[in-house]
Amino acid sequence: MPEGKRHAHGILVVPETLTLEWPPEDSPLFGEVITPAQQLLPREGFLSQVQAIRTEIKYDGELHTSEMTGKEWSKREAYGRRVLDLSCDSLRQKGPRGELPYPFFRFGALFFPPNTPYLREFYSGDDPERKLKYFETLMRMAIKGVLHYGYTGLDHVFASVEVEVLGLVLDGDEHLRRPIDEMRVIERLKPELRPGFSIAPGFEIRAVDSNPSRCEADIRERGDSELLQATDLLLGATRFVADGTYRGLCSPVGVAPVLRTKFGSRNEKMAHVYQPFCSVLRKSAERRQQSFASWKNSGHYRSFSASQAEPLGEGWKFPNIEWEIDEEGQLLIPLFPGS
Structure with a gap:
């Protein structure tokens, strides 16, 4: 891990099936009255829409943010923005x-502070088994954190929420x-x-493999x-805002550029790719600024989280951190300016 860089991990929880159940005499707290049991297939629906976007844009390549090089807006960037927009909408619970x-x-992003001795040893050390045990521990903490944060505290929408975890997909194992x-x-x-x-x-x-063309x-x-690539987009957008890179580059609401548009810098181009998530973060910050009740009533309430790992003795603690907007420029305040 390079000196001064803040390492981050991302995890996206994607329901295979979603069943909404209500006693016959009851109705949901929000929305229209529904039948006692109603089922949705979120994963299948998301992937169907992703394929429709690919067909519309005529793009069948991979979608890694690290591959979005240069300053020109191409089909890759156009596709990435659309998938990120779809991902942001899919984070909603209503x-x-x-x-x-x-x-x-x-979605959850976990940031580690720069220049952490233990992490430097992990990323530059030569003990493969120690690295793998660290990864396994981190995986367990990330799963628990995103589940507990994302699917609790929603009793104003649902009488109760039950989650069964079916599996975990890793971005390669090389x-x-x-x-x-x-x-x-x-x-x-489990315990x-x-x-x-x-x-x-x-x-x-x-x-x-996070390149779909290798999984046909x-x-x-x-x-x-495709879901791993969506996770990469969400994590990239989170980092882009967290370190303040986006500030001054894009407005809260914008129209997607046309193909072959050239920008002054890659960051300016990426600001347009990440605009859907920046917009969600801004609206969330505005709601929190208005009142907690306003934020709690949002469909994105508790749908995404960013945590910063902090050393605690021989272990770690992971306090959740929230974005705020400044009073003068009405821009999101970076979580980690200059990192």
């Missing part, structure tokens, strides 16, 4: 007018010297989960690859 059910995705120790990750996680959260009996950890023979893997 629609703009209170519609239920809604995809109910959840950097791992052995398979992930599920006992270290899952068996230790740490709050009531209402469980691990499915058939839980599995799979590694998938397996429909499931290709879908997982």
Whole structure:
């Protein structure tokens, strides 16, 4: 890890099925009255829309933010912005007018402070087993954190929320010297989960190439690859705002550039790719500034989180951090300016 750089990990929770159940005599707190049981297939619906966007833009390539080089707006950037916009909408637990059910995705970003001795040793050390054990521990903490934050505290929308975790998809495993120790990750996680959260009996950890073109023979893997790319976009957008790179580059609301538009810098171009997430963050900050009740009533309430790891003795603590907007420029205040 380069000196002064703040390392980050991202995790995206994607419901395979979402079942909304209400006693016959009851109705939801928001939205229209629905039948006692209603089911949605968020993962399938998301991937169907992703494919529709690919077809419309005529782009079948990969979607890594690190590959969005140069200053010109191409089909890759156009596709990335559309997928990020779809991802932001899918994070909602209820629609703009209170519609239920809604995809109910959840996203979490975990930042580590720069120049952390333990992390420097991890990223530059030569002990593969120690690196892997660190990764397994981090994985367990990330899963628990995003589940507990994202699917609790919503009793103003749902009477209760129950989550069963079916599996975990990793962005490749070339950097791992052995398979992930599920006992270290899952068996230790089970007793740490709050009531209402469980691990499915058939839980599995799979590694998938995040380039969909390399997964065409397996429909499931290709879908997982698309979801990994969406995670990369969300994490890239989070970092872009967190370190203040976006400030002065794009307005809160903007229209997507036309193909072959050239910008003054790559950052200026990426500001337009990340605009959908920047807009969600800004609206969330504005609602919190108005009142907690206003923020709590948002469809994006608790849908995404950013935590900063802080050393605590021999362990870590992970306080959640919120964005704020400045009073003068009405811009999001960077979480980690200059990092």
